[in-house]
Amino acid sequence: MRAAPRVVIALAHDLDVERWRERFARGEVLDETPYGYHRAAERFELAWTVSHRESRSVARARRALAARLGFDLVHIWRNRRLLRSADAIWTHTEREHLAVAAVVGRGGPPVLAQSVWLWDAWRGYGALRRAVVARLLRRHRIEVVHSSVNLADARAAVPGRRVELLPFGSAGLPSVRGVEPPPRPSALAVGNDADRDWPLLAAAARRLPTVWFRVVSGSRAARDVAWPVNVELTRTATRESLADWMAQSRCVVVPLRPNRHASGTTSCIEAMSAGRPMVVSSAGGLQEYVEGAARLVEPGDLDELVRGIEDAVAGIVAGPPGAAQRDRGLTQRDYVGRYALVTDWMLGGSWDPAVSAFAPVEAGVTPAGAP
Structure with a gap:
């Protein structure tokens, strides 16, 4: 038996975690891993989807199919065994979670399905595409969004599901308070x-x-x-x-x-x-x-x-x-902490309203500023 629940983090093909860490070491990105999900390592055993090497022609075909479907089916299919090994799956956008719903299905691990652009695009979908997306969404235990506008959209478009607001948070920049502003406007x-x-x-x-x-x-x-x-x-x-x-x-x-x-x-x-x-x-x-x-x-x-x-x-x-x-709960630690709270609920715990509050989150993840 594992000491901690196993969480597989499904990220986009262009966000391979090992390549991202190389970019972080070169100072090209702000976070050690995309969106700081590594901060949950104190709570969970983490694994990450792998972005498989592919020729230019295969990459073009995969991207074309993803553009047509609205999600990257090929990338997630390549990671299907890893995803099925999870106790819970985290996704960052609908481009991953809709693919997970199609590949892993209703009987797989519970999915934290976060949508970003889905409800902007929804109004341009035809009836068939809406029906397909709605069916995939209903396979998830929960959908989360960053905006109260999205929240209302999601609940109205595909009712009868659990959809919650989950405020985003990220690593900040060093403070310049007290620094004399530059003379030039x-x-x-x-x-x-x-x-x-x-x-x-x-x-x-x-x-x-x-x-x-x-x-x-x-x-x-x-x-x-x-x-x-x-x-x-x-x-x-x-x-x-x-x-x-x-x-x-x-x-x-x-x-x-x-x-x-x-x-x-x-x-x-x-x-x-x-x-x-x-x-x-x-x-x-x-x-x-x-x-x-x-x-x-x-x-x-x-x-x-x-x-x-x-x-x-x-x-x-x-x-x-x-x-x-910090007071608004918009640090990277708060954001990943909200993911941890949702995961606790998916694995049988009670729902914590801190998930949707614009306030600091205490969820036992690595503090902001820690390596």
């Missing part, structure tokens, strides 16, 4: 999410020629924008460079299109931990994460965004309180 915007409104930020930058902007994004959408001369686009960042750019900026801007899934949470949490003033589009339930710690503006409202940035670089928008990330 400057703003930092970071993100690769498809819901970043880069054209709106470019329009705001044109209206604010005395403010210098650094945009950090590897997305095609960011590259396709005609940025004005007071914007520098950087495709990638290391832990150190992102911390340096945060210190060199007077504020952080998170411009968003309307969405359902609280896009922008990671950027907001990083700014919150660093203590930089934030100007954030109020979209997708993100306001639950930052209300009272950021200037919220309506999505798509150029005038509001410009005024918010003007006030932030002028010091009129205050930075978030020093303990905001």
Whole structure:
């Protein structure tokens, strides 16, 4: 008998944990493992899906099938024996958990099925695709989402299941509170999410020629924008460079299109931990994460965004309180702790309402800041 329950963490093909750890050692990513799931090693025996080597032609075929289905069936099929060995399975997005439902089925280990983009895409699905996805969702004990908007969507679209809010949390950046702000009015915007409104930020930058902007994004959408001369686009960042750019900026801007899934949470949490003033589009339930710690503006409202940035670089928008990330339960430890609490419930324990609370979680996982 195992000393601790065995949890298999099913991640996307491009998030192979061993390759990720190599990137972490080179300083290319903030977390030792994707989303910090290694922090649960105190509570569970952890195993990770393996991203098998494949030729270019096979990779193209796998990705094409995944795009058509909405989940990576081939990647999960290759890991089916590992997944069936689990006491519980963790997933990070629907691209994994729908595939697990198809491959492992209702009789397999219980699955913590976290959805991220599913309910944004749902409205564009036809009747047949909705029926297939609904059938797969019903095979899971529970679905969790990061946003109250998603929560309402999921419960209404496929009723009769357990769906709960699970606030996201991530590793923050070093605090720059007390550091003298740079003399040049400057703003930092970071993100690769498809819901970043880069054209709106470019329009705001044109209206604010005395403010210098650094945009950090590897997305095609960011590259396709005609940025004005007071914007520098950087495709990638290391832990150190992102911390340096945060210190060199007077504020952080998170411009968003309307969405359902609280896009922008990671950027907001990083700014919150660093203590930089934030100007954030109020979209997708993100306001639950930052209300009272950021200037919220309506999505798509150029005038509001410009005024918010003007006030932030002028010091009129205050930075978030020093303990905001911790007090709101938005650390990586809190996030993984919520996964641990859900797993305890899946394995026969009682439900803990701390799973859905924007408050610190005590679940016996490795503390934030620990190796």
